[in-house]
Amino acid sequence: MNSLNSTVIHHIAFFPRSANVxxxxxxxxxxxxxxxxxxxxxxxFRSGEQSQAEFWINKPGLFIYVIYTAVRDENGKFRGVxxxxxxxxxxRELEGxxxxxxxx
Numbered sequence: 164m165n166s167l168n169s170t171v172i173h174h175i176a177f178f179p180r181s182a183n184v185x186x187x188x189x190x191x192x193x194x195x196x197x198x199x200x201x202x203x204x205x206x207x208f209r210s211g212e213q214s215q216a217e218f219w220i221n222k223p224g225l226f227i228y229v230i231y232t233a234v235r236d237e238n239g240k241f242r243g244v245x246x247x248x249x250x251x252x253x254x255r256e257l258e259g260x261x262x263x264x265x266x267x
Contacts, residue, residue: 208233209241
């Protein structure tokens with residue numbers, strides 16, 4: 164497997180994706196200005212130099228956390244990339260503590 168996007172797509176308002184991106188090269192799912200960075204990340208994953216890359220996006224009223232994780236088989240061979248995005252806006256606004264015991 165190479166860097167093909169073979170994930171289930173979930174529509175996210177800040178980066179809308181359709182099922183049409185499944186099977187496409189990961190670099191072709193990003194704006195042209197960031198393709199070289201995506202290619203560098205994938206190459207570092209492929210070589211074993213790196214296994215995760217994280218970044219975040221701050222926009223007014225929106226904080227998006229993104230992490231790329233190398234997917235490897237049982238022999239450590241690079242098989243692809245898992246890209247996860249999370250809207251963490253509400254997390255940054257939390258105050259104090261809430262323990263699991265408080266939920267019961």
